[in-house]
Amino acid sequence: MRFNPRRNTQSSVFASLFVLCLLGTCASTLGQSDVRVREDTIYIQSAGLRRVLVLHPQGLELAGVYWKDTRWSEPGSQEFSLSFYAAQPNAEPQGIDEQTAQAITQQAAERNRTDVLDIQGRVGFQAQGTDWLPLAKISSGQWSPAFAKATYTIHTPRPETTQLIVRAQSTEEGPLSGVTLELFYEVSQGYPALRKWIRVYNGSQRWLKIDQLRLDDLALSNSLSRLTELTPSERGAVSSLRSYERADQTQGVIVGSEIPSALRTTTARGGQGYTEEFFEWVLGPTESFTSEPVFLYGYQGPVIPTVSRPSTPLDRTVEKAFQQYLHGVVGVRRPQVEDHVPLWCSWSNFGPLISEAALREMAQALPRSGFKGLLVDAGWSQSDTATHWAATTTQADPGKFSDFAGMCQQIVSQGMTLGLWVSTYKDPNLAKDFMLFPRGYILPQVKRENGLAMSFTSRWRYHYAQDMLYLHDRYGVNYFKQDLTNIRFGDIARGHESRSQKESLLRGLRGLLEAQDQVHASAPGVKLELTHEIYWGTPGVPCDLAALKHGDFYHIPPNDYSGVGHWKRRYTPNWPYRPDSLQNKLLEGCWNARQRLYAHRGLPLAAIEYYGAATVNVRGSLTPQVQRRQVCSWLLGAPSVFAGDVASLTPENEQVYRETFSLLGKLQQQYGIYGYFQFSGVPEPTDTDWHWWGKLNEQGSGVVVVVRGSGGETRRKINVPWVEPEGRYRVRSHFKSREWGTYRGKDLIEGKLELALETMDQEILEISRMTARGRK
Incomplete structure (x- = not known):
């Protein structure tokens, strides 16, 4: 069957989608993945993607990056580049102590309806008494006379x-005598992708420093002129996933970086590396530095017209084959949400002023609404005063909790997952951390309330992980929210692992991620959430690949308090808020969630948590229609996190949540809907017209979620491009309780299903594949 792009007919849509179902979106059958050498030319082939290298005495030349026979790289592109420096005097740079450090003070604040930090004190890099003399700036194409001709190994x-x-290997007479460079290239069968990283070894007697490290110093062809970000670039961090494609959208490459947080950079033409502002690494004798990987992932295919929006090969690749690559090759963790979603968080309407009585009240009420998890947010742990919630310990506050263990047991015994908030700020007068690590805090010192920011560049990070394991064993905690900004200020405390303040930024992020691995190794069932705040700032950076390789979930910025009333006070019947105004804000929160989740669509969305759907009803502000819109909006991924005073809910509210969450639980159990997100060939998110998306498994069964905004037509053709054309599917509306009967896949693809919705209404359509014997 052949696709003719000039024929804009329903039959051509069906034919092209049928071909895609047979061959796969990104053409994984284009060729084998292997490495071959002909004389001094190395061909790295991965399906349709090919990288050609030439070894010569002067360096390693990038002859080109190709998709089939099309060159994607510009002449002059390099494999890598970096700069070397020598310490003067030739000795390990020394850290600082309290006498030479200038303290930084943080204070929580609110602006633009979200959490921010007010910071006082000197923020920047502090001098350490070591001068760095430039030795060489190396690029792969011209590393002579510093390095001899390279060798290679294939395995x-x-x-x-x-x-x-x-x-x-470096030359003896060159400026980098004793230094070894290693470049690693990796291809995996079935994926048009090439992953690479670099290792630098210092075999000399000198103390060296590297910076300005570009891991893939290429410039993509101007023919790949269309840029699409698959995770956001914002708040000091560039996107970890970018697509560069042809103007006609039929061919392109996804550029991915596994460098964490604000430490990564991607150039306008696809070069990848570390940010000059935040990266350097000191190498003592016999020490080495191994970078995080970066990769290219190619795709191609026709742009397929549909009744709603053209389906592009980029979208089809991202929603299916690329997700498999992230899990199977890159190592992104598969989010397991069944035991805690939907999750309720105590922060909104309570803030840090939680109490045992309030949480026991919530614990009694939440099961009536069908919640499966309760996250006790900040304020539960012992501190000097009730207002010093950020200065934490891992002991419950005796002034708030007379029986913390009993309260935790109550939550767990009701079948709910118990979550706890933890932070990296510890009270020096109360926290046991200071008995084990008297100097485990960051220098320059970072203070918040009575707490000091602890350092992930010290061995304290192992105690941090062990504390979470203690709370898991002691109280049955199976979910941790890790919070508050400390890493981005740097750490050069004497005795810690960093040799420079700038180096400590990457060391701190790596230490945080290493702590996640330690917890997972000892308690695989524990779920770990990283917040944008602990990962860089308040508000902080978006989610990225590195975070999801180590953590289970990521709390993206900004915190959203739309519709909660007073965001730090409990609901009272005499609140002065207008119900219609709060309802509009609740709906605004739903729209915000869909936008923020969609902006991260390159990642598995079930791992992305947007705070938060407000469970607050002020004289009718939270209607059943708004509740269902909340659930549907967060269902781009999985329906978490909810927050707000559930004592304000009416019996009707409780019933709507309970029935809707029960429905999702059954659909998840049957189809695994949380693990899928299809968005190709249908409208992008909008709150003024119609928008829908798929949550269909490999068999084409699951749900299609449909929302209508403030306008648009009363009836709309709902095309479902993700089913098998020759299959037969049973369709059912769950909110309207209507059986639509059986449809051919071809008819669903072509939009033969028409749905009527009022403005600001929504529907969940169950799509189930039929077999010759009936329902599959």
């Missing part, structure tokens, strides 16, 4: 994976 580190290692 198979695991099944269906081929790895090329290019190694260059």
